[in-house]
Amino acid sequence: MLDCTMESIALSDGYRAHARWWCPPNPRGAVLYFHGIQSHGGWYERSGAHLADRQLAVLMPDRRGSGRNRQQRGHVDSVERCIQDGKDALEIIQQRTGFATVHLVGVSWGGRLAVALADAEPQRVRTISLVAPGLFPKVDISTGEKLRVAMSMLNERSRLFDIPLDDPGLFTTNPERIAFFRADELKLTQVSASFLLASRRLDRRIRRFERSDWKGAVHLFLAGRDKIIDNEPTRRWFHNLALSDGKISEYADAEHTLEFEPDPDAFFSALTDWIAERCDSRPG
Secondary structure (H helix, E strand, O other): OOOOEEEEEEOOOOOEEEEEEEOOOOOOEEEEEEOOOOOOHHHHHHHHHHHHHOOEEEEEEOOOOOOOOOOOOOOOOOHHHHHHHHHHHHHHHHHHHOOOOEEEEEEOHHHHHHHHHHHHOOOOEEEEEEEOOOOOEOOOOOHHHHHHHHHHHHHOOOOEEEOOOOOHHHOOOOHHHHHHHHHOOOOOOEEEHHHHHHHHHHHHHHHOHHHOOOOOEEEEEEEOOOOOEOHHHHHHHHHHOOOOOEEEEEEOOOOOOHHHOOOOHHHHHHHHHHHHOOOOOOOO
8 A cells, every 4th residue: 555645734824734645556546545533644634644555645634723733732713724724735736736726535523524515615625435424413512611611712722722532432442453542642631622612613603504505415424432523413414415426334333534444444445445436537
């Protein structure tokens, strides 16, 4: 399999973000891959490599303040900045590959950004693959924390709050990946008040997505034993989209992070096959 290269990409406000980049010879399509709230691209290198093995160019940025990005740790100023970062990455992969449309993959929180980006750039997104997407989470900060977040928005927008996901058992029961989680010094443990508000505002865009101008294809992946995401409202949201090209793949015995399953090959195949079958755009 093709190894990724680590690169630094320039976002439109001058922030430089680390990113993983796979570019096979003569790619058939382009994939922009968004990770979750606590994770980073290092969690998903295997699926990135499988996509590249199907002749897909893959750009997997670490979100600003996440992963290898130490500047403004855990912080984003606004929902507009979140979406603009997505637009910037979209522009970068289009410039590199020449494809007019791009396939989005969003894992957990990254699913929120993928949906919002498709809504904002309907002509530039071909498909969305949502992997245990954080559209309807089961886990949230406490009521008291929400009040402190609201107060912080008045005079301390960059104040950090704990992400309530520090138990590896929420993500996987695979001992190997539990050990990886515990040893991972790059995982994010806190986000700012303004990041939390931006996430809430992304939710509004997700709720209205069924009225979007975007008419592409959606592949929804669900983990049957997910402790982080509420699958039932996620299914209802998907069905309300009334898609002409939509699919749900569910793994009844899997935990939240499908990549961390002891044998994730069925997931990798489903993800890569579905996108590869929809690579009908050509560079130029």
